Amino acid sequence: MADSSGGNLVKEVKRIDKNAVVVLSGEVDLHQSPALHSALLEIAKERPSKFVLDLNDVGYIDSSGVGTFVDVFRRVNSYKGQMMLVGLNDRVRSVFEITKLDRFFTICDTEEQALNG
């Protein structure tokens, strides 16, 4: 079921055991990032053990989007949780590579890998 409490990009939030899988859809840019940031921090307040962002339906991300993920990453790290990114297309992955942030995020191909790895 769609989560209507957060940003427009949050298509679905799945709670699986003590984990959260947040499915995003759309383009993460300067227009969308502030609402997405708020929505993700609300989910982080639940302190999921694994905070998985499913980006299969994200076609584009800019530095404001990457910055949003970095801030959530730091929040999740602060309570010893793990944040993982799943399903990055080439365009999205390249932004993490150019900014060298692919060293800090755990990037998985599938949700199953993220949850069971």
Place this chain on the structure above:
Amino acid sequence: MASDYPISLNIMSSPRSLPVVRAAVEQMAAMEGFTQKDCHGLVLAIDEALANVIKHGYGNRHDQPITISMEPQSAPDGRCGISVVVRDRGKQVDPAAISGRDLDDVRPGGLGVHLIKALMDEAEYSCPAEGGMMLRMVKYATPEAAES
């Protein structure tokens, strides 16, 4: 064959304008023969330049003018390319002070200039006498041998 058709987009400094600009840039890059990867690089660099104008030049005011001018520009070796000028009327900053930050410092923000310089073949800021900032950038198509 490169065509000769300068494009000028006049927008207000609202983030809502950005998807429209991205679509126009992507279309022009495709028409000029850029690969998908080069298209994305050009789109992202211009998007980051506009985001910086909105956030820093205009302090997040959304009703200020920005002009994006694009024109085909071939490289000396004949590769296709596109030159871009982003012009605003916002706060002037010493171009020498505009640089990317240390990427080992993992924190939000400050990545836009790094992306612009990484993605474009040329990127030069200046402070026109009439006020505001001007960013001139050029991206050439990646040589086929370098495409992986």
